[in-house]
Amino acid sequence: MLVRKAQSGNRVAMEGIYELYAPRIYNFLFRMLGSREEAEDVTQQTFVIILKQLDTLRDARQLESWIYRIARNEVYQKFRRRQIVREDGDHPQENGAPAIIEQRLHANPEQLLLSMELREVLQSTLLDLPLKLREAFVLGVIQGMSYKDVSRISGRTVLSVKTDIYRARLSLRKEVARYLKSASGARNSKA
Amino acid sequence: MKTHISQEQISAWVDRQLDPEAMAEINRHLEACADCQAAAHEMSDLTAAFRSAAALELPPHLWARISAGLQEASADRRGRLRRLLVPALGQPTWAPAAAVAAVAALILMAGVLWVEQRSAARLQELAFAEIEQMQQSLSSLDAEKFNPFRLPDSGGAEANPFTRGNPNPALNPFSGAHVSRQ
Numbered sequence: 001m002l003v004r005k006a007q008s009g010n011r012v013a014m015e016g017i018y019e020l021y022a023p024r025i026y027n028f029l030f031r032m033l034g035s036r037e038e039a040e041d042v043t044q045q046t047f048v049i050i051l052k053q054l055d056t057l058r059d060a061r062q063l064e065s066w067i068y069r070i071a072r073n074e075v076y077q078k079f080r081r082r083q084i085v086r087e088d089g090d091h092p093q094e095n096g097a098p099a100i101i102e103q104r105l106h107a108n109p110e111q112l113l114l115s116m117e118l119r120e121v122l123q124s125t126l127l128d129l130p131l132k133l134r135e136a137f138v139l140g141v142i143q144g145m146s147y148k149d150v151s152r153i154s155g156r157t158v159l160s161v162k163t164d165i166y167r168a169r170l171s172l173r174k175e176v177a178r179y180l181k182s183a184s185g186a187r188n189s190k191a
Numbered sequence: 192m193k194t195h196i197s198q199e200q201i202s203a204w205v206d207r208q209l210d211p212e213a214m215a216e217i218n219r220h221l222e223a224c225a226d227c228q229a230a231a232h233e234m235s236d237l238t239a240a241f242r243s244a245a246a247l248e249l250p251p252h253l254w255a256r257i258s259a260g261l262q263e264a265s266a267d268r269r270g271r272l273r274r275l276l277v278p279a280l281g282q283p284t285w286a287p288a289a290a291v292a293a294v295a296a297l298i299l300m301a302g303v304l305w306v307e308q309r310s311a312a313r314l315q316e317l318a319f320a321e322i323e324q325m326q327q328s329l330s331s332l333d334a335e336k337f338n339p340f341r342l343p344d345s346g347g348a349e350a351n352p353f354t355r356g357n358p359n360p361a362l363n364p365f366s367g368a369h370v371s372r373q
Binding site: 011014015018019022023026027030036039040043044047048051052118119122123126140141142144146147162163165166169170172173176 | 237242260
């Protein structure tokens with residue numbers, strides 16, 4: 001109903017779709033890109049695209065996976081552009097590594113881990129993952145989607161999604177385990 | 192020797208993405224296997240850590256930006272349509288010029304075809320007229336004159352041996368003169 005109204009140009013219905021899906025899309029994009037500003041820009045681009053092309057959507061039940069597909073395509077395009085810039089060598093600052101990773105590489109790890117918020121640590125370890133694994137992990141684990149939905153959005157098989165999520169867990173475990181261990185150590189010493 | 196569950200299966204078990212039978216089987220195994228249980232706990236902790244990080248709130252001004260973006264896009268679309276349909280004043284673009292050229296070419300082709308068709312019809316008409324004229328002139332000729340069986344006119348009735356009133360009975364083999372000679 002909401003989709004049909006939005007398809008006929010109803011602005012209130014369009015805003016309804018935005019309110020329903022934008023929070024999850026914005027968080028997905030933040031996890032993928034590692035920057036609030038970029039996540040905001042890509043959320044804007046995604047919703048402008050989907051609301052402009054809404055009349056091309058045949059099955060309203062596919063709306064969510066369609067929005068996610070457009071959002072992840074925008075992310076991949078952004079990374080391709082970054083890759084081109086990096087290969088050109090004109091913008092060495094824009095090499096895709098957020099400042100937080102740079103800090104982590106150059107600071108004392110113990111000190112840094114203690115000073116950082118948990119979310120920042122998790123986010124920086126997540127950004128170390130290859131894009132494909134990161135996408136599967138964010139959708140399937142953080143956002144709690146079924147592997148089937150993740151496969152529909154990413155265009156990969158369910159088996160491949162299952163393997164990617166497992167590989168992402170393995171990579172993240174090493175980094176995060178260190179932080180979790182020190183955090184639980186701190187909790188125990190306080191107790 | 193105890194067979195452990197694959198780490199990949201445990202990962203899917205943590206996400207509750209296995210079918211009910213496989214889930215139940217892993218549950219039973221985890222109750223009895225400390226190693227697999229430790230691996231499952233580790234993966235569950237990791238998942239919980241990522242999920243516990245509070246979700247970001249949407250920036251309040253974002254819808255206003257999207258709404259403005261949509262208006263801009265529809266204005267762009269209208270502008271493109273207008274540019275396509277209404278060329279700049281007094282400045283013909285290639286599209287109308289091409290259309291005029293195409294129409295002129297069509298008219299020219301149609302003219303050539305019409306002239307050719309008319310010439311052919313005229314030639315046909317002239318040929319028929321000629322044939323008709325020849326037929327008329329042939330039919331008006333003296334049939335007797337052009338009769339191939341007609342004897343030359345030099346001797347008149349006298350020259351014809353079969354003429355009834357032939358004055359020279361000697362020439363007529365059926366005349367009485369012959370009979371009398373026998």
